[in-house]
Amino acid sequence: MPVSSEDVNKISKLAKLKFSEDEKKKLQNDMSRIIDYMDKINELDLSNVEPLENINETENVFRDDKKKETISREEALKNAPSKTDIFFKVPKVIKK
Amino acid sequence: MQKNILEKYQPVIGLELHVQVNSESKIFCSCPSEFDAEPNTYVCPVCLGHPGTLPVLNKLPVELCIKTGLAMDCKINTKTAFARKNYFYPDLPKGYQITQYESPLCSDGYTEIYSKDIPLKKIRIKRIHLEEDAGKSIHDLSESETFLDFNRCGIPLIEIVTEPDLNSPEEVSLFLHKVKQTLEYLEVSDCNMEQGSLRCDVNISVKLKNGNTTGTKTEIKNLNSFKNINDAIDSEIKRQTGIIENGGKISFNTLNYDVKEKITVPLRSKEAENDYRYFSEPDLVYLNISDAQIEELKNSLPESSEEKILRFKKEYSLNDYESEILTGDKNIAEYFERTVNNIKIKNYASFKLAGNWIINEVLAILNEKNISIRNFKISPESLAKLLNPLIEEKISRTTAKEIFSSMPAEPGKFSDIEAIILEKDLLQVSDKTEIEEIIKKVLDENPNELLLLKSGKVKIMNFLTGEIMKKLKGKANPKIVTELFNKFIKK
Numbered sequence: 339m340p341v342s343s344e345d346v347n348k349i350s351k352l353a354k355l356k357f358s359e360d361e362k363k364k365l366q367n368d369m370s371r372i373i374d375y376m377d378k379i380n381e382l383d384l385s386n387v388e389p390l391e392n393i394n395e396t397e398n399v400f401r402d403d404k405k406k407e408t409i410s411r412e413e414a415l416k417n418a419p420s421k422t423d424i425f426f427k428v429p430k431v432i433k434k
Numbered sequence: 435m436q437k438n439i440l441e442k443y444q445p446v447i448g449l450e451l452h453v454q455v456n457s458e459s460k461i462f463c464s465c466p467s468e469f470d471a472e473p474n475t476y477v478c479p480v481c482l483g484h485p486g487t488l489p490v491l492n493k494l495p496v497e498l499c500i501k502t503g504l505a506m507d508c509k510i511n512t513k514t515a516f517a518r519k520n521y522f523y524p525d526l527p528k529g530y531q532i533t534q535y536e537s538p539l540c541s542d543g544y545t546e547i548y549s550k551d552i553p554l555k556k557i558r559i560k561r562i563h564l565e566e567d568a569g570k571s572i573h574d575l576s577e578s579e580t581f582l583d584f585n586r587c588g589i590p591l592i593e594i595v596t597e598p599d600l601n602s603p604e605e606v607s608l609f610l611h612k613v614k615q616t617l618e619y620l621e622v623s624d625c626n627m628e629q630g631s632l633r634c635d636v637n638i639s640v641k642l643k644n645g646n647t648t649g650t651k652t653e654i655k656n657l658n659s660f661k662n663i664n665d666a667i668d669s670e671i672k673r674q675t676g677i678i679e680n681g682g683k684i685s686f687n688t689l690n691y692d693v694k695e696k697i698t699v700p701l702r703s704k705e706a707e708n709d710y711r712y713f714s715e716p717d718l719v720y721l722n723i724s725d726a727q728i729e730e731l732k733n734s735l736p737e738s739s740e741e742k743i744l745r746f747k748k749e750y751s752l753n754d755y756e757s758e759i760l761t762g763d764k765n766i767a768e769y770f771e772r773t774v775n776n777i778k779i780k781n782y783a784s785f786k787l788a789g790n791w792i793i794n795e796v797l798a799i800l801n802e803k804n805i806s807i808r809n810f811k812i813s814p815e816s817l818a819k820l821l822n823p824l825i826e827e828k829i830s831r832t833t834a835k836e837i838f839s840s841m842p843a844e845p846g847k848f849s850d851i852e853a854i855i856l857e858k859d860l861l862q863v864s865d866k867t868e869i870e871e872i873i874k875k876v877l878d879e880n881p882n883e884l885l886l887l888k889s890g891k892v893k894i895m896n897f898l899t900g901e902i903m904k905k906l907k908g909k910a911n912p913k914i915v916t917e918l919f920n921k922f923i924k925k
Contacts, residue, residue: 352709354522391515391536391714397722403457403494406464408478414584415474424473425581428524431571 339370340377439675443640446648447606447667448598451613452591453623454567454631455495461566461590462489462532469629473583481588483527488717495564495590496539496721498622500731502592503540503562505616505738512723514539516564516715521708524582525569533565533593535712539721545616547608557609558597567591592622598637598651603667607660610634615739619764627659634663639684640674649674650684654691654698666691670698742767750774750785759793765807766792769814776818777825784825791821795838812841829855832908866918869902869910873922876901887923895919 346366350357357365411424420427460467463480480487503510517535543559569587571580594613600606614625614632625632639651654670657663669691674684689698737745739761746757746767761767773788774780796817800807820841824834837854876898877884887894902915 348709352520352522352711389536391517392716392718392720394716394719397720399491399719400493400496401464401490403459403492404464405459405466407466407476408464411472411474411477414477414482420579422581425572425575425583426474426524427576427579427581429580430573430576430578431524431580 339366340373341366341369345369439672439679442643443671443675443678444601444643445603445667445671446598446639446641446651447600447602448637449594449596449600449606449609450635450637451594451610452567452633452635453594453617453625455498455590455592456621456623457492457494457498457590459492460588461492461495461564462588465588467589468585469626469631471585474585476585477587481527482584483529489532489715491718491721492590495592496723497731498620499539499562499564499592500723500728501620501735502594502617502622503543504728504732504735505620506540506543506545506559506562506594508540508543508559508562510540510723510728511537512725512728513537514721514723516718516721517712518715519710519712521710523568524580525571525584525587527569527584527587531566531568532715532718534563536714538563539723545609545612547605547612549604549608552605552608555599555605557599557605560595560597562592562594565591565593598639598648603664606636606667607664610660610663615762615764619736619739621736630658633658636663636667636670638667638670638674640671640678649678650686652684652687652689652698652700654689657691662691662693665696666698669696673698739764750789751782752786752789756786756789756793759797760789763807766797769796769807769810772814773818773821776815776822778822779825784821787825788818788821791817795835812838816841823855827911830909830911832903836908866914869906869915869918870922872902872905873915873919876905877922884923 343362343366346357346362346369349369350362350365415421415424415426418426454467455461457467459465460476460481463478465476465478465481468476480489500510514534514537516532518530519533519535520530522529538561540562541560543562544556545559546554546556548554567586567589569582569584571582573580575581596609600609617623617625617632623631627633634657636654636657637651638654639649641648652670652674654666657666670689677684687700689700691697692699742761743754743757746752746761747754752760759766760770770789770792773792774785777784777788796807796810796812800810820834820837823829824831829837833855880898880901883894883898887898899912899915899919902919903910903912906915
């Protein structure tokens with residue numbers, strides 16, 4: 339299988355997600371199938387094809403540099419599970 | 435730094451600069467991009483990373499990024515795209531930063547540095563691209579929690595990446611000053627390091643001077659003052675050469691600089707282990723900048739500092755030193771030119787006088803008070819009002835300095851400097867009979883000094899002229915005093 343169990347562990351760690359051993363097996367299987375399919379596509383000779391970074395063919399969508407205040411601080415903080423009157427709060431991220 | 439170590443090793447340094455762009459609104463939403471607002475007041479569902487929101491690109495940062503590239507002789511890449519840089523950190527609510535990866539807006543440029551100790555040197559610019567800033571974490575308000583302010587989240591940044599062409603802390607400092615000056619001239623950023631609008635990551639390794647293998651590099655993150663950058667580089671060179679001298683090996687490290695201890699501290703390798711899994715940003719379309727737009731931006735570039743120096747030399751007949759000082763800061767150059775515009779007698783002598791007055795008097799006050807010229811209370815128009823009577827020899831330099839030194843305290847009073855001069859009886863005494871009388875009086879009062887002078891003690895002359903000027907309350911035209919004084923002695 340092209341995706342190892344270490345790969346699954348690494349990816350779940352990067353995604354900050356926890357899985358049971360059974361789920362990990364299933365993920366390893368699914369991801370391996372995706373990679374296999376990509377390998378199939380890689381069989382095509384694409385040396386003369388420009389890489390496509392975006393599937394949208396529109397270009398240059400801009401807005402002018404104009405400021406606008408949209409929501410109040412109260413609204414901004416409304417859905418936060420942990421907050422003060424003015425700040426969002428998270429568990430301490432720096433250990434001294 | 436120990437000299438023998440510096441003789442043996444050469445540091446190899448590359449920089450990554452993050453510059454906050456002068457824009458009214460953020461890069462992907464219309465929230466105000468201001469520095470000093472109340473926490474979490476300039477935020478919206480887009481910059482807070484709420485599901486279902488979409489970014490819309492602000493045109494101004496794109497133009498400013500291209501202008502920066504043009505000023506640094508970069509290739510402007512017409513077709514570029516944005517990418518997602520994925521990592522989890524609380525100050526990044528979306529879980530990814532929108533940046534440019536495969537295709538930066540500008541690449542392969544250079545900027546030149548030189549000083550009296552460092553000969554002209556090209557520092558290659560690898561790339562300049564656009565990205566968004568993250569929020570601010572506040573760690574010291576609580577023991578157990580980190581507080582977050584997302585006002586900064588989404589403020590447009592320009593990232594400038596150099597090739598490892600810098601070889602000493604002095605070169606780094608020169609380069610940073612040059613870049614800062616360029617960005618200020620272009621009005622891309624105010625480059626205020628204290629407010630974090632210019633931040634710097636330093637990549638550094640050392641190699642033996644006579645060898646060609648470069649050592650393993652380390653990266654010092656988030657330095658935000660010229661002094662810290664200089665000290666951090668010094669300390670890191672010491673740390674690396676120390677390890678190598680003792681037979682050790684440098685491991686690739688991300689470091690923080692501890693300002694209090696003045697040492698670079700490696701982050702735990704776990705924290706430094708990055709895997710950003712870049713992929714193209716599906717919510718934003720391609721940027722496709724036409725040659726005509728690039729040409730237009732090129733034509734809109736303001737005069738560079740180099741061009742200004744040349745023009746100041748030609749137009750105002752200033753020397754190298756004067757031109758360089760007066761153009762060092764764009765705002766000082768503007769102050770000088772506005773002063774000159776208000777000078778009545780327009781000739782090289784008066785331009786030089788105005789320039790030197792700004793260099794010697796105005797800049798001295800700015801340095802002493804540690805303020806920028808924008809916060810200087812005397813307007814160029816008021817300064818010209820003071821310099822006009824000096825140029826016309828109506829007042830002496832001493833008098834002008836006296837008025838000038840009292841100006842900052844009473845700015846409103848100097849709408850009519852000429853009235854003050856009359857009111858306080860400050861007009862320069864050019865009346866020869868009056869001056870002659872005083873000279874005679876001083877010589878009569880100091881017969882011994884006069885004898886000494888006549889016997890060849892030339893230094894006593896300063897004392898005697900000082901006495902004369904004192905009696906004339908500094909109002910005399912020194913040229914006339916010296917002239918008459920010499921006539922007296924020869925008698």
